[in-house]
Amino acid sequence: MIKLYDYWRSSASYRVRIALGLAGESWETVIVNLLEAEQQSDAHLSRNPQGLVPVLEIDGNRFTQSLAQIEYIDETRGLGLLPPDPVGRTEVRALSYAVAMDIHPVCNLRVVKWAVEHSGNQISNEGWMQHFIGEGLAAYEEMTQGGPFSYGDRVTLADVCLMPQLYNAKRWGVELAHLPKISRIKDSLDQIPAFQNAHPNNSPH
Template sequence: MTEQLQSIKFASNISLYSSWRSSCSYRVRIYLNLKSLNYRIKPVDLIKLSSLNNAEVQLPSPTKFVPALEIDGHTLFESMAIMQYIEETRPHNPLLPNNPLKRAQVRAICDMIVSGIQPLQNTGVLNYIGDYLGEKEKKWSQHWIIKGFDAVEKVLRETSGKYCVGDEITLADCCLIPQVFNARRFHVDLKSYPIILRIDRHLHSHPAFRKAHPMMQDDFPSEMLTDPNFFKAKL
């Protein structure tokens, strides 16, 4: 591994294709901040991006999703792959525990959110099913968030300390907090999830999480603050 790391030409200029609306981008912004890495954000309009065959939005990833990260002469895509690449190439401020069991717990919580909950509120998915569900579109999102959070809360009863796994911030926290934001955006009642809410409170004022918050992004549209359907997040 040491020889492999020595062969990488580390770049100081890192660019993140990101959208305020994307919880996948949000988790990577948190992660980069926790790793104390300087990066430049290239904002992407998800509404334009979600239009089929839209040529206006140029993205370097074959999936045409955000986030995408330009780093070390490469373009990486998929949030977990991005974070794990950096974790392996830049081991300072580690966000995976040394203990194998705790590492597995962190990865399981990440997977529950990244694979099991978030994709069902993806902008492209909602645009597609909206034609069929109509006014029930919000209930679709609420159903899958509640189902997923029921399971996550149960896991956290066994794994959590101050944060998702023990008392150190991990990749699991990077994934959880953006999903809490999504839950509030879809007006999910979170009272049934005291551990999730406790962890969210602990991290609310953390500089890395605060800087990454959607409402702190340059591409966050100010008119959203007067939209009655957009929840009023407190910063």
């Protein structure tokens, strides 16, 4: 049985839930409550020394880092989340990393909390999120081909990374009306059951 150590609002966990859904897999959710600092418990640190979610137990293995987990699911379940050609793979990875390595890390709540506290509250959570998510998505808008999906005519790793960030954008009041390509992509992804089912509102918490 696949086991996912998960927190419902974690963008990284959300990505992995999408990938598992695309693979048609079922899994057991083990909630790691970030608000109660369960990720820093001895039990969780023994699973992931970084103290992060998700942790994925699959096929007798235990993996950390969501992109590594998703690529494992992709390679072992034949999802085709990366194009077959080197140029396509590179472009999809660039889009994926623009979200997972540029927007997400600076918008991690532990980072934002530190910034707010050390600014003497001159920075607000909302202001920080709106700035970095808005800036990052504006760049993504320019990078994407903007068909029905982020790259080409099928779901790729880039879409799996984008959708959780769009949830965060809505949560923090980031305006998307000026991003027509991203809006079209979201409309396409909203129709896919794996994306619907992975939504935080449909995840145990």
